[in-house]
Amino acid sequence: MSFGLLTGLLCGALLGFVMQRGRFCLTGGFRDMYIAKDNRMxxxxxxxxxxxxVGVYTLISLGVFEFTTGTISLLAVIAGSFIFGIGIIFAGGCATGTWYRAGEGLVGSWMALAGYMLVAAMMRTGPLAPIDTKLKSYEVGNNSMAATFGVSPWILIAILVVIVAFIVYRELKKPKVKIPSLKPKKTGLAHVLFEKRWNPFVTATLIGVIATLAWPLSVATGRMGGLGITTPSANILQFLVTGDISFVNWGVFLVLGVFFGSMFAAKMSGEFRFRMPDVKTGLNSFSGGLMMGFGASLAGGCSIGNGLVMTAMMTWSGWISLVFMILGTWTASYFVFVRPRKKAQAARSEAVTA
Structure with missing residues (x-):
């Protein structure tokens, strides 16, 4: 095992630790935008x-590595992202969220991972591969937003930074809501790392730094890319089935690192415990994992691969995928949460007036 591959384990462990302690859940965040009108996540x-x-394009400008956006398969990105968005509601977490929740001992997330890895592998080299290839063959043009507008990527990055800075300023100006907390049992750094509630904006900043770090570490091993969950998850199953060591790369160690980093964080914070779902929740988790595996493979990325990484690279696939992931999440949220609640309210109203 080379040191380069071990950097994937380290990077993943950092990501899993930060996501677990910061409760960085995009599934809940997308859902709350619709149900609770809460946009903070x-x-x-x-x-x-x-x-x-900013970090990655600085590295590119310094000549650390080169990056090309390629073309975009619009139909595959739209359909896959929408299906993925539906799947994460049933699974109870997105791809990365499922990995880190599995590290907390949530058995339902293990079931979701099983379905996710299975279909992702089937889409790559199994019986679903022809469908994947066919839908991805409909390419519509350059994937680079900067090339489309005829500007430097830095112009788009500057616009994004200004928008984000304004949002952060506006959010920080809002009155703070005091949340009751138990008396701390730890002190100093241990309290900050394992007990204190993390600010989501600080968590996000750390994740952005880790995502930047992932690029040169991954490229150094011959893997062109940053954070990625779907292909490495499929590779794990393919390796277990075939024994082909070529499937084991930096990305595989990354996702394993997410699991172990989350487990360490959960253990140290007293949040680790095995939780067995009921039959309905287990079936939902597995079916959600199946949809996640299909959707993420078709779209060319999950909420991390497309929603975090390819958006940062200023690609059409990243931002279009993010939009349709959110729409898929909202659609599933309506049928899973909103519609049943409305029916229950209507039934109670009829019972009162009867």
Whole structure:
């Protein structure tokens, strides 16, 4: 095992630790935008995107590595992202969220991971590969937003940074809501790392830095890309089935690192415990994982690969995917949460007036 691959484990462990302690859940964030009208987690995602965008394009400008956006398969991105958005509601977490929740001992997330890895592998080299190839063959043009507008990527990055800075300023100006907390059991750094509630904007900044760090570490091993969850997850299953060591790369160690980093954080903060879902929740988790695997593979990325990384690279696929992921999440949220609640309220009203 080379040191380069171990950097994937380290990077993933940092990501899993930060996401677990910061409760960085994009599924809940997208859902809350619709149900609770709470945009803070979405704003946190924008911060992570902006930090990574500045960091990665600085590295590109310094000649650390080169990056090409390629073309965009619009139909695959739209359909896959929408299906993925539906899947994360049923699974109870996005791809990365499922990995870190699995590290907390949530058995339902293990079930979601099983479905996710299975279909992702089937889309790559299994019986679903022809569907994946066919839908991705409809390419519509350059994937670079900067090339489309005929400007430097830095212009788009500057616009994003200004928008994010304004959002952060506006949010920080709002009156703070005091949240009751238990008397601290830890002191000093231990209290900050394992007990204190993390600010989502600070968490997002750390994730942006980790996402930036992932690029040179990954490229150094011959893997062109930053954070990515879907392909590495499929690679794990393919390796277990075939024994082909070529499937084990930096990305595989990254996702394993997310699991172990989250487990360490959960253990140290007293949040680790095995939780067995009921039958309905287990089935929902597995079916959600199946949809996640299909959607993310078709779209060319999950909420991290497209929603965090490819958005930061100023690609059409990243931003279009993010929009349709959110729309898929809202659609599923309506049928899973809003519609049943409305029916229950209507039934109670009829019972009162009867």
């Amino acid at each position: 979405f704003y946190a995602l924008l911060i992570a995107i902006a930090v990574q965008s």
